[in-house]
Amino acid sequence: MENAITVAGLTKRFGHTRALDGLDLEVRQGEVHGFLGPNGSGKTTTIRILLGLLRADGGTTTLLGGDPWRDSVALHRRLAYCPGDVTLWPNLSGGEVIDLLGRLRGGLDPKRRKDLLERFDLDPRKKGRAYSKGNRQKVGLIAALASDVELLLLDEPTSGLDPLMEEVFRQVIHEEARDSGRTVLLSSHILSEVEALCDRVTIIREGRTVETGSLADLRHLRRTSITAELASPPHGLAELPGVHDLEATDHTVRLQVDTQHLDPVLRQLTTFGVRTLVSQPPTLEELFLRHYEVTSR
Amino acid sequence: MTGTGALARLILRRDRVLLPLWVFLIGLLPVFVASSTGSLYPTDEARAGYIRDALSNTLFLVLYGRPTEPGLGALTSWRASTSMAILALISMFTVIRHTRVEEEAGRRDLVESTVVGRYAGLLAALLVTCGANVVLGGVVTLTMLGQDPSTEGALAIGAAWAAVGCLFAVVGAVTAQLSQSPAAARGIGGAVLAVAFVVRAIGNVNSETGGAAWLSPLGWIDQIHPYSDNRWWVLGLVAGFGALLAWLAFALAARRDVGAGIVAPRLGPAQAAPGLRSPLALAWRLHRGALLGWLASFAFFGVLVGGFAETAGKMLGENPALKEYMERVGGTSAFSDIVIVGLFSVGALGLSGLAISAALRLRTEEASLRSEPVLATGASRLRWAGSHLAFAVLGPAVAMLLAGTIGGLVHGADTGHVARELPRVLAGALVQLPAVWLLGALTVAMFGLLPRYAAIGGWLALSFCFFLGQLGALLQLPQSIMDISPFTHVPRVPGGELAWTPLIVLTVVAAAFVAVGLAAFRRRDVPVT
Numbered sequence: 029m030e031n032a033i034t035v036a037g038l039t040k041r042f043g044h045t046r047a048l049d050g051l052d053l054e055v056r057q058g059e060v061h062g063f064l065g066p067n068g069s070g071k072t073t074t075i076r077i078l079l080g081l082l083r084a085d086g087g088t089t090t091l092l093g094g095d096p097w098r099d100s101v102a103l104h105r106r107l108a109y110c111p112g113d114v115t116l117w118p119n120l121s122g123g124e125v126i127d128l129l130g131r132l133r134g135g136l137d138p139k140r141r142k143d144l145l146e147r148f149d150l151d152p153r154k155k156g157r158a159y160s161k162g163n164r165q166k167v168g169l170i171a172a173l174a175s176d177v178e179l180l181l182l183d184e185p186t187s188g189l190d191p192l193m194e195e196v197f198r199q200v201i202h203e204e205a206r207d208s209g210r211t212v213l214l215s216s217h218i219l220s221e222v223e224a225l226c227d228r229v230t231i232i233r234e235g236r237t238v239e240t241g242s243l244a245d246l247r248h249l250r251r252t253s254i255t256a257e258l259a260s261p262p263h264g265l266a267e268l269p270g271v272h273d274l275e276a277t278d279h280t281v282r283l284q285v286d287t288q289h290l291d292p293v294l295r296q297l298t299t300f301g302v303r304t305l306v307s308q309p310p311t312l313e314e315l316f317l318r319h320y321e322v323t324s325r
Numbered sequence: 326m327t328g329t330g331a332l333a334r335l336i337l338r339r340d341r342v343l344l345p346l347w348v349f350l351i352g353l354l355p356v357f358v359a360s361s362t363g364s365l366y367p368t369d370e371a372r373a374g375y376i377r378d379a380l381s382n383t384l385f386l387v388l389y390g391r392p393t394e395p396g397l398g399a400l401t402s403w404r405a406s407t408s409m410a411i412l413a414l415i416s417m418f419t420v421i422r423h424t425r426v427e428e429e430a431g432r433r434d435l436v437e438s439t440v441v442g443r444y445a446g447l448l449a450a451l452l453v454t455c456g457a458n459v460v461l462g463g464v465v466t467l468t469m470l471g472q473d474p475s476t477e478g479a480l481a482i483g484a485a486w487a488a489v490g491c492l493f494a495v496v497g498a499v500t501a502q503l504s505q506s507p508a509a510a511r512g513i514g515g516a517v518l519a520v521a522f523v524v525r526a527i528g529n530v531n532s533e534t535g536g537a538a539w540l541s542p543l544g545w546i547d548q549i550h551p552y553s554d555n556r557w558w559v560l561g562l563v564a565g566f567g568a569l570l571a572w573l574a575f576a577l578a579a580r581r582d583v584g585a586g587i588v589a590p591r592l593g594p595a596q597a598a599p600g601l602r603s604p605l606a607l608a609w610r611l612h613r614g615a616l617l618g619w620l621a622s623f624a625f626f627g628v629l630v631g632g633f634a635e636t637a638g639k640m641l642g643e644n645p646a647l648k649e650y651m652e653r654v655g656g657t658s659a660f661s662d663i664v665i666v667g668l669f670s671v672g673a674l675g676l677s678g679l680a681i682s683a684a685l686r687l688r689t690e691e692a693s694l695r696s697e698p699v700l701a702t703g704a705s706r707l708r709w710a711g712s713h714l715a716f717a718v719l720g721p722a723v724a725m726l727l728a729g730t731i732g733g734l735v736h737g738a739d740t741g742h743v744a745r746e747l748p749r750v751l752a753g754a755l756v757q758l759p760a761v762w763l764l765g766a767l768t769v770a771m772f773g774l775l776p777r778y779a780a781i782g783g784w785l786a787l788s789f790c791f792f793l794g795q796l797g798a799l800l801q802l803p804q805s806i807m808d809i810s811p812f813t814h815v816p817r818v819p820g821g822e823l824a825w826t827p828l829i830v831l832t833v834v835a836a837a838f839v840a841v842g843l844a845a846f847r848r849r850d851v852p853v854t
Contacts (some may be wrong), residue, residue: 083850101704107701109697115693116695121595
């Protein structure tokens, strides 16, 4: 199946700063794709290029089979966008903004609009100036989610939402992917959100893609952490391939192991008599931090 | 009240350019009026004639009130009094800008979380604005000393100007408490000023001693009579009323939450009207308030032009110095026609403000990121930009149509030749349009090519044209410099010959600017912040 988004070697400069430096991104049809990166790593710039608002300096970009710069208007009818910081017109009510943006995209499902207003607990009658940050964000989200489109581009959409509303957002995105088969590109730096929602992720840093693949793939490449309580003091673990950060105190052992070397380590452990075992797959947070710690060094 | 001093310094720091600018520009207004009046009407005798003509024209009474004495100081004080409305507006807006606007932006929360009293912000804004008005009064007094020898008169006129500013600063402090929206606070304040103006006008027309004008704060200011009886006790009345309003402002502030108003905000519709479905419909919602304000002012301007033309033309015939000046500005023709051309050319400069500010909407929408979600829909860049441009082009056109039609009707009714005057005055209004459009178009070109400088470029161009138009002839600048301003090329209609070539050239140049701006906007990154 054709990709919803294919970006290769994308570059973009703003004056002397290099915002994107050979970024690659592939989003498949019907998947929820996490787009991760620290502040200022180029997430918003990439999305603005995908929207045809910024012009790329180099690289190729294909969005829903078209060129986002040349075919922007035609493509915009097939996608919906929610920025990370929704600004509203002070004299328009939230309901008016939702309807206006929906109509400009070519249509809005009234039933879905009503349903989303209820679930996000938003009063659509308030004027733009009266909304809090979180409520402004809800207006942008509902306008995007209620639109009848194939692709959702969401740029840190949950910033400012409370945990309850974040949960609602997660449910809605789950349903989107499951029931309507829409493609979602979700830029975020909230790892738990990405972990809960996304099929595949792309991690970028300083305008460059550093990691991409399914969560399972990424985890596989990474380390599992193991804490075990043993019947007899262990030995010989440090010599096994792929073991890191070994801490052994009497009967307790903590270690990290490269996931492809998990089996020999577990065999070795059982020879000492395992009483308890806690094994954790690497969290996305660990993956993330490992990449970014490199940057800050 | 803790922290008032620090907040006042913050206001001074933020307004370090704006505040001195308006204090001196407005503070110099009376002396400009005095020196031009003095050169046009050099003797008490000439000024007595001026007063006779003024008293015979209702429009003069409406606008300026009743002149008292033919002395230069007294006449200046009378003639400049209407310009006090500008000072009233600026003082009001300054207080609102540092109270309600701060509050809406959420900055007041940040400030008040520090060691700052609940009323410190309001008090600081009032202190700074009233302080600025006192300085302004000092500028008026010092400059007027050079025009008329009476020291007491100079002190009285300075005090009158300072009093207007302070009083309306307090009015602004009250209206800022009422609504959550700064626009509403400004609107209510403007309405208060308008009512005060109308009540003063009614009083001055109907009674020689003021009458109903005593019900209006602006009427009181007239009654100070600087340079004639210097009635200082009237200032006591102004001060007392100001203190009462200040008490009201602080009492209202005490009764409301930060961020809230006394009047609860109205809810909007839960669903958009069926018509709100295009960039143009959105632009209408964003422009309509300002546009209606402009149209109302230009309807009023039309009444002024039509009502003044005949009397002013007559005064012109009697006064060789004034005639010479008006001929420099308006050309040689029938006196009333000179007045009409002169007034419309000044009005056109003002109207360029509408063309420029409507065009600059593009920039504010872009810089506030509100354009982004709209441009991410099926609306193309050209359609979005065009929707705002429609207001920059058609807004001035409708305003001039209105001013020309009303001016023509009023002037026609005055002279008894409606059928003759209506098309002539209307033409006089409409010929100004290409020059007005040109300034708007220049702003659009800047928006496309150098978006960060669009606002500075647009307003600077207007200031330059204003400078050339008002002072160019006086300074006897060479024609090649005068020709830079599009307004130099506007044919002097009515009275002169209706030359089509400059009108067509100006329109074509304006269209070219718009085309360049839009082409550049289509190619560039959005948003440029």
